[in-house]
Amino acid sequence: MTTTLTGRAAAPGAAVAPVFVLRTDVPASPIPERRRGATDAEVARLRSALDAARSQLAELATKVAEEAGQSEAEIFEAHAEFTADPELANLAADAIEDGASAERAATSAFDTFRDLLSASSSEYLAARAADLDDVRDRVVAILQGRTTIVSAPEERSVIVARELTPSQTASLPKALMAALVTEMGSPTSHAAILARSLGIPAIVGCEDLLETVEDGMHVAVDGRSGELLLDPDEQQQADIAARIEEEEARQRELDKLKDQPGATADGHRVELAANLVSPEDLAPALASGAEGSGLVRTEFLFQERRSEPSVDDQVGFYTQVLEAFPGQRVVFRTMDVGADKPLPFVERDAEENPALGLRGIRLHLDRPELFRTQLRALLRARAAVAGTDAGRLAIMFPLIAKVSEVLAARSHLEEVAAEEGVDLDDLEVGVMIEVPSAALSAQQLAQHVDFFSIGTNDLLQYLFAVDRLQGGVADIADPFEPAVLRLIGEIIAAGHAHGAWVGVCGETASDPLIAAALVGLGADELSMTRAAIPEVKDALSQLTLAECQEAVQQALAAGDDAEGIRAQLAAAFTGSRGA
C-alpha cells in the first residue's frame, strides 16, 4: 500500500529512487581510552580495522566511478589511501605501545594529521583535513563493531535528513543526489536554496519523515507539490516518469528564451539576474540566461576556509565572476557571517540568538580588518577588469538597520579606495533591505546609496518574528501576505524618489506569480536562483507593465490575507495571459 507524506515544495522536479537517511544526530558511543589486551593483539586489531576501512572505501570508489564518474570517485580513492598510510599506522602503533586502546590510538593519529593539514592556508588541504575526520569516524566505527556511519550514499538516492547544513549538502556528491527531503526547514532554508541551484528536486518541512521512511525504501519525490510517495506502485511510477518527461519538454521550450533580456510584454525592462554562491554556479547561471548577478554571496568564499583568504585569493574569485558576465552588473554582497554562519578563523562568543546577533554589517564594523581586506580585494578586482568588457562591479552591505551603519561602511570604503589610489566614481554602492527598521527608514537610506536590494528571506523572518528553519511556524511568513507586498511597494517608492534603483534578491523573486507582482510594485531588477530565471522570464514576457500594476493594486485592495492575494493575482495573471 502506498502512503504519502506531504511537506513543502522547495525545489521543482521529480525523482524516483531509494532512500538514504543521513544521520547526523546519533551520537557515537564513547571510545575506551586504554587497551585491555596485549600490545601486539591491539595493534593487529587496529590494522585489521584500517584494512577493512580501506576495502570499504575502495569498493565505494569503484561504485561511484561506475555510477557517477571518475571525478566523483577520486575523493573516496584518496580516503582509501589515507587508511594505508605508513606514518599514520606508526603513530597509532606507538600510542598503543604506550597503553592506548586501538580506538584512541586511531583517533589521535588521524587528529594529528588533521591538525597539521588544517594549519595550512590552502583550501585544498583544509578540505583534506575534513576528509580525515570522515575516515577516522569510519575506522572507529569498525573498531566498535558499528556498521552504520555518516557517509555518502553508495547509489543515487533520495537524501533524507532531519535538517541539512549548507556544507553537508555541498559535500554530498551531486551525482548521487536524486532529491533532498528534510523534516525541518522551509523553502528559504539553505538546503532548499542549494537544491534549487543544483537543479535537484526538494521537499522540506516534511513531518514524521524520519519515523516513516528507512534506508533503501523506494520513494517518489514531487518537488512541485511537495508530495513524497512511499513505495509507489507501477502506475504511480509511470505517472511520475511522465511528469519528468513533461517538465523536460517544458525546459527545452524555456531554453529558447535564454538570450532574450527580461522584459514585460510591452517592453518594460526588468533585469533578471542570478544569485551566486560559488564559482561552480557561474556556468549554470549563464546557461539559464542570467543577466549578471544581483547577489554574490561572498561569505561562502570564507566559510570553507580555516584561515582568512588572502586579498589575492579574493581578487581571483571576484575577477572570475566579473569576467563571466560581460557588460552586465554584478552585485557583491560583503560577507554576511555571524554566529549563525560562523567563520573558523574568527574567534567569537556563542550567541543565544544568532539571527539577531553580531553579524553582517555589525561584524564588519566590529572587526573592520576583515571588512577592509574584502573591500580592498573588491576594488582591486574592479581595477583589474577596468577597460575590458567584463561585468560592472557593485558593492552591497548586508543587514543594515540604520543610516549610521551605511555612513560608517562608506567611510571604510572611501579610506580603502584612497589607500589603493582609486576613485569611487561610477561605483554603485547599495544596501540590503532586510531589517524592518531599514525598510521603515528607506526614505533616509536612499539618500546615501545607489540602490536597494530587498532581501526577502531575512525580511520575512524579521517582519513576522518567525524562524525560517522552524517547520511549525515557517508558514506564517508568507510572501503573499499583504504586509509584505505593501512594505516592498513602499521601499521601492522610497528608493525611486531619491534616484536609487531597487531590486529584490530573496528567494521570493523566483516564484513567477510574485515576480510579476514585484514588477507591478516597481522592482527594477529581480535576482533569484538561476534555475527560476527561465520561468520568470517567460511569465513576465506575457504580461504588460500595466497589467502587473493593476493586478497587484487590486489584489492589495481586495485581499486580506495571503490566500486572498494569491488567488487574486493568479486570476488576474491567468486572465491576462489568456487574452
Add this chain to the structure above:
Amino acid sequence: MAQRTVALPNPSGLHARPAKVFASAAAESGAKVTVSKGEREVNAASVLSILTLDCHQGDEITISVDGEDAEATLDHLVGLIEGGLGEETA
C-alpha cells in the same frame, strides 16, 4: 646517501593523486626515502606526511635516499617528479 633538490612542476601542487604516485614509488624502492621542504623532512612513503608539506608549483623539494643503489633510486624518483607524477605539467 644520495640527495637532490627539484622544483615541483605540478600546476596544482603535490595534492593527493600525485603524492600517491610518488609515495608508492618511494615505498616500492625498498630504500629509506625522505622528502623535505624548508625545515621539515618527512617519510616519502606516507601520502599524508607529503600532504602536510603543502607543496605548490615551483616549490623546491629535496629528495634523500638511503639504501642500496641509492643513486639509481634517486634518479628514478626525480625522473617521476620531473615527469609530473602522472599529471600534465606543460
